[in-house]
Amino acid sequence: MEDLKQIWQSYHQKLEDGLAINKQQTEEISTLKAQSFINSMKSIKIFTIIIGILWVLMVDYIVFHLSVYAFHVSIFFLVSAGIQSLITKIAIGVYVYQMYLIYNVDISHPIIKTQEQITRLQASTLWVTRILFLQLPFWTTFYWGDYVFQNISIFMVQISITAIFTYISVWLFLNIKKENKDKKWFLLIFKGKEWTPLLNAMKTLEQIENFKAEKN
Amino acid sequence: MDYRQWFQDIIEEHKGIFFKIARTYCLDEIDRQDLTQEMMIQVWQALPKYNQSAKISTWLYRIALNVAISFYRKGSTQKSKNVPLDKQVFHIQEEHVPHKEEQINLLEQFIGELKEFDKALIILYLEDKSHAEIAEILGISVTNVSTKVSRIKEHLKLKFSKHSNF
Structure with a gap:
């Protein structure tokens, strides 16, 4: 192995001797013209938070005005929209907390500490997904009205749909967790390159746990 | 400044x-x-x-x-x-x-196959960093560094010996 150290060092020394730095690029960096991918992650989160807040404001405005001024509006609409808005607010709260954590990550701290912080942060996105799935049944109740209770067939169909969606949402809330990351249904939900950092973060968390352990 | x-x-x-x-x-x-x-x-x-x-x-x-x-x-x-x-x-x-010898090619290939944190550790080792400095960079104990360096060295030795048998 000592020989390999020598091979590594002598080869890289030769490479380093011929290594030239592009001063124009490093100057651009020091004038902050270059884009950082870590900063772009922050931008996506800020964008999501803004859209979420606008959505919640709109839903709350509608629910408030209908409940005060529209006497014949269905109670199912008001309750469903109100609960959806509440669940979205909780998800926004998690996102805001993540932003706080992102700003507190110090990239110059020891590798294991920093990576643990970053990967726990990325993996916590699972919480947002779990919470948002709880909205599912309320998308099947907001349009209910007296007509649902006046016809047994319509009532049976509606109640079945809501029951199925309730079961799915509770099941997903309980089962979307790190331990199931290799299951087929999990990979189907989190398919696509936008989920790659989340899936990789969960694998890295496992690696960190193993790496921290002194027995190998 | x-x-x-x-x-x-x-x-x-x-x-x-x-x-x-x-x-x-x-x-x-x-x-x-x-x-x-x-x-x-x-x-x-x-x-x-x-x-x-x-x-x-x-x-x-x-x-x-x-x-x-x-x-x-x-x-x-x-x-x-x-x-x-x-x-x-x-x-x-x-x-x-520089001309790439077979050994450096193999070494890079075998390091490339390691997990992310093992890769970090072996780069620091090959760069001749002391165990104390490796521990400071990674944020693990010096004993843990020694254990891991020995394990990865063994792993790489095995890889090289398997390769030379073919």
């Missing part, structure tokens, strides 16, 4: 750290250029917080490795088929590219 000049001096003096880590973590040339640029940006942004409690090389290794490991998680993002020369952070002049 002139941070810009300090930044340029640090990059010039320690360019090898970024170059070697980027080569080890990224096989693709375009990704490697992106990774190197990201390392530079993070060094520039963290520079005002550097308080000399750690050696500058220790501090730079932490940033470079943290960025490299996080970059791997993000997945590949090839934006274009090639990076123009004026956009590359590092460039090696053709006449300076």
Whole structure:
């Protein structure tokens, strides 16, 4: 192995001797013209938070005005929209907390500490997904009205749909967790390159746990 | 303090750290250029917080490795088929590219197969860092570093011996 150290060092020394730095690029960096991918992650989160807040404001405005001024509006609409808005607010709260954590990550701290912080942060996105799935049944109740209770067939169909969606949402809330990351249904939900950092973060968390352990 | 000049001096003096880590973590040339640029940006942004409690090389290794490991998680993002020369952070002049012996090829290949944190540890070992410094960069105990270095060395030895048997 000592020989390999020598091979590594002598080869890289030769490479380093011929290594030239592009001063124009490093100057651009020091004038902050270059884009950082870590900063772009922050931008996506800020964008999501803004859209979420606008959505919640709109839903709350509608629910408030209908409940005060529209006497014949269905109670199912008001309750469903109100609960959806509440669940979205909780998800926004998690996102805001993540932003706080992102700003507190110090990239110059020891590798294991920093990576643990970053990967726990990325993996916590699972919480947002779990919470948002709880909205599912309320998308099947907001349009209910007296007509649902006046016809047994319509009532049976509606109640079945809501029951199925309730079961799915509770099941997903309980089962979307790190331990199931290799299951087929999990990979189907989190398919696509936008989920790659989340899936990789969960694998890295496992690696960190193993790496921290002194027995190998 | 002139941070810009300090930044340029640090990059010039320690360019090898970024170059070697980027080569080890990224096989693709375009990704490697992106990774190197990201390392530079993070060094520039963290520079005002550097308080000399750690050696500058220790501090730079932490940033470079943290960025490299996080970059791997993000997945590949090839934006274009090639990076123009004026956009590359590092460039090696053709006449300076050394002949690659089989052993260095194999060593790079075997290191490439290691897990992300083992890769970080073995780079630091091959760079002749002491176990205490490796422990400071990674944030694990010196005993843990010794155990892991022995295990990875054994693993690499086995790989080399298997290869020479074929």
